[in-house]
Amino acid sequence: MEIDRAAAATYAANFDPTGVHTHAGDITGYIDVPQVDVVIGGPPCQGFSALGKRDPADVRNQLWREFVRVVRESGARMFVFENVDRFAKTREFRLLREAASEDGELADFNTQVFRLNAADHGTPQKRIRTIVVGSRVGPVDEPRRTHAKTPSGDLDRWVSLREAFLQGSVVLEPIVREAWLPESVVEFQGHEVPGAFKLPDLHVTRNHDLLSEIRYAHIAPGQGRFDLPEELRYPCWRRHTRGAGDVLGRLQWDQPSVTIRTEFFRPEKGRFLHPQWQNGGEQVNRALTHAEAAVVQGFDDRHLWCGSKSEIARQIGNAVPPPLAKAIADVIASRLASD
Template sequence: MAKRISMIDLFAGCGGMTSGFVAANGYKPVMAVEWDLHAAATYAANFGESHMRWGDIQDIKDDEIPAADVIIGGPPCQGFSNLGTRDVNDPRNKLWKEYIRFVRHARPKVFVIENVDRFLKSSEFSLLQAEVRHGGLLEGYELTYGLLLAADYGAPQRRKRTIVIGSRIGKIPLPEPTHGQGNPMGLKSWRTVHDAFKGKQLLDVPTVKALPDSSVSFFGEKVPGIYKSEDLHIGRTPTDVSLLRYAHVPPGGGRFDLPEELLPNCWKNKPSGTTDVMGRMRWDEPSLTIRTEFYKPEKGQYLHPQWEPGPNGYRVDRPITHREAALLQTFPDTYLWCGTKIQIAKQIGNAVPAVLAEAIARQIKPYILSA
């Protein structure tokens, strides 16, 4: 039997990174940690409850941390994000120190940190670099880091993420892109929104507005679920004004395509910036970044790409559904979900695209197996 690579997933969310690593074959999760109950329940529904620790990572004692070949995870990034306050004193930014504590006790051969693009310019990243130097908490590890674009690894989404690979078995380069824009030599073409939705029969305005009425127990707590991916194809009830706005926006367009009488005052008074809000996706391109409020077109380019010009043009005037967002994040269509509509949307938007995680897993695997 081939050697199994033991793995710990910290700040695991709903399991986006674990999904990618498991898809790369050979990885066995031995512990996962997540403080949000509904995200932890989604993880447990897909990968098992026994090794998921729901709760505050700081409550896990040193002697409870198992040995592992790999540690993966993305410490909360709200303080680093361009959408956040960027408060250097935000306690969430200090949770990466808990990540280091796990590395010191589990002694993995390799660790992987995922974060927002601005993490590379943060004071926390500078401190992380200092810890691998002589006398530091991570002495003996070598770091490789950079910005990876999810579209370059098969995701139908232009999502940039900082990836840091730490290794004590020799320096490991970041994975080379497998996809590129257009028809690049030696690479596959970027996957598009059309590729993600193809064959899923998603050209409709869902009549179902709510998740099924069901619940399940995880960690001794009752949570909504378990839902299949098909259950996530749920609609909203937009106002008449919203529907008029949607109808004016062509693929690739946004709020600047609206006639003045349909502009809210906040947009009338802001003639520049926020160019992607009230935006419509393009069939033949990857989407922009899927965030946690993808069901609100006023938050980004989240309108369904189907739009034909003319009074009789066929249009799907609605934001993408939860199921469509999960497909753009490359979750398998067999993935299971727990939580309310808002909670599941947060899980989807906060996740690492599974195929990006899989590319990283495949990159580090031969180094681990040969060590």
């Protein structure tokens, strides 16, 4: 179930080649709900994100109710609900918990809430998410960490960008000249969609203007907009000296990335400048490529992508990192197997 046709085509390309199990449409119009063991969903997070307006009337905030409807109609034994970290502090979260309490719509489910960091599960990114697990077959264990900021015992150190970009199955070279995806389309449910693209196809940059590149050249790893010379700051930044320090920030080679968002290709939106600066080769004054952002999310070279550059960027930024998804799936599968 996916309202974004390009994202639905990407799902089908990877998991459902015939497309018969992929519904591209609005969940509010989804009535032929099949009987399943587990329902997994992540209603849009923009209405809850600290970066958004956090408008209580935002219609996207109400889609969790449709998720609850599908859980009930599917006869599922378990459900998994994913959202931004802030969701756990919202009115909608409280209502979701109430739905699983006595006399609620999900009264026969026992719910557990986990606050998980993708970096703790082998993703080269510090990304914290609220995971709500509902079960009618008994409690599940919290997904076990495999990595930590400071390694100890059987925990490895967080995966760095250097490891992810330069030591993975596909080496992502810092110098990129190509700005466009290859010309290719696939047919998906009667529509032509760009794709399907492999990871190396996504290693494309943007044509930044000269003044932007000059600004980027002044930002060292770990620095951001506050470190620009006064004459290079945007006029609005000269008047507002507070706010997000990550904006126009440069990543660091030996640390995980910050949270990848849907506009990672615009350094003015966050800490998305490539980590290579003055040491170790030619200085790189650009944002992350789509391929780099996908790797930061934990995708490997087996994954296929469909859509335009902006549509694929949205898919990457909205995704649950596969290493984190696997950690959650492992505890779900273990519980179902023991029932």
